[in-house]
Amino acid sequence: MKFSTLSLFPNLIDAYFQNSVARIALHKKKIIELENLNIRDFAKNKHNRVDDIPYGGGAGMVMTPQPIADAIRHCLQPESYVIYATPSGKVFNHTLAKQLAQKEHIIFIAGRYEGIDQRIIDKYVDAELSIGDYVLSNGELPALVMIDAIMRQIPDVITPESLIEESFEDNLLEYPLYTRPEIFEGHSVPPVLLSGHHLDIKKWKLQKKIEKTLANRPDLMHNSTHK
Ligand SMILES: C[S@@+](CC[C@H](N)C(=O)[O-])C[C@H]1O[C@@H](n2cnc3c(N)ncnc32)[C@H](O)[C@@H]1O
Helix, strand or coil: CEEEEEECCHHHHHHHCCCHHHHHHHHHCCCCEEEEEEHHHHCCCCCCCCEECCCCCCCCCEECHHHHHHHHHHHCCCCEEEEEEEEEEEECCHHHHHHHCCCCEEEEEECCCCCECHHHHHHHCCEEEECCCCCCCCCHHHHHHHHHHHHHCCCCCCCHHHHHCCCCHHHCCCCCCCCCCCEECCEECCHHHHCCCHHHHHHHHHHHHHHHHHHHCHHHHHHCCCC
């Protein structure tokens, strides 16, 4: 699978791919491909300007359409799916991450300033996605957040067993985790986890998943088969 990122700070994207799961998927396992483009490189004006004042007035600057359109055309393939990261988009979640992992090529547009010219969205964008109900100063972080979540759902990026038990599978959150030592600052690991009794451990994990979901995200339970 290929990701293309169109942003004004490609160094932020590059830095992320120097570490951990992202680095291994890209450089070692070569499961994913990354095309990290600087929108400014496509600007055709004298000073490589990529922003201008908004028509109709209003605060801040708007990213001009020409450099973004040219950057999109540079990497667009018949199978490409174009996403604009924006707080006014539909909220990205685990289900969308799984669906998007089926795509062959995703192009992410990361905004800056007040955002991008609407005509880019109207003509080129397949989905406007937000990573949550707050406003960040840039689209590089949201693009990376979505790429990471999508990438994890691609076979062999992480071990399949890890995916099955993760939060949001079957609309439940993950059970509490414990590791060595058995007693830490007077607190013991729940005895069932030391029992070696696989069925009891399985039951305990499910019970804890339900308790945690009810406490932290009761909204998820509406769609769970365990309600
Ligand atoms: C300062 S924000 C623009 C906010 C915009 N004026 C608004 O009120 O919706 C600059 C860029 O950050 C990105 N961004 C900020 N918050 C985001 C979020 N919650 N989800 C996705 N992208 C976000 C977008 O790419 C956006 O173009």
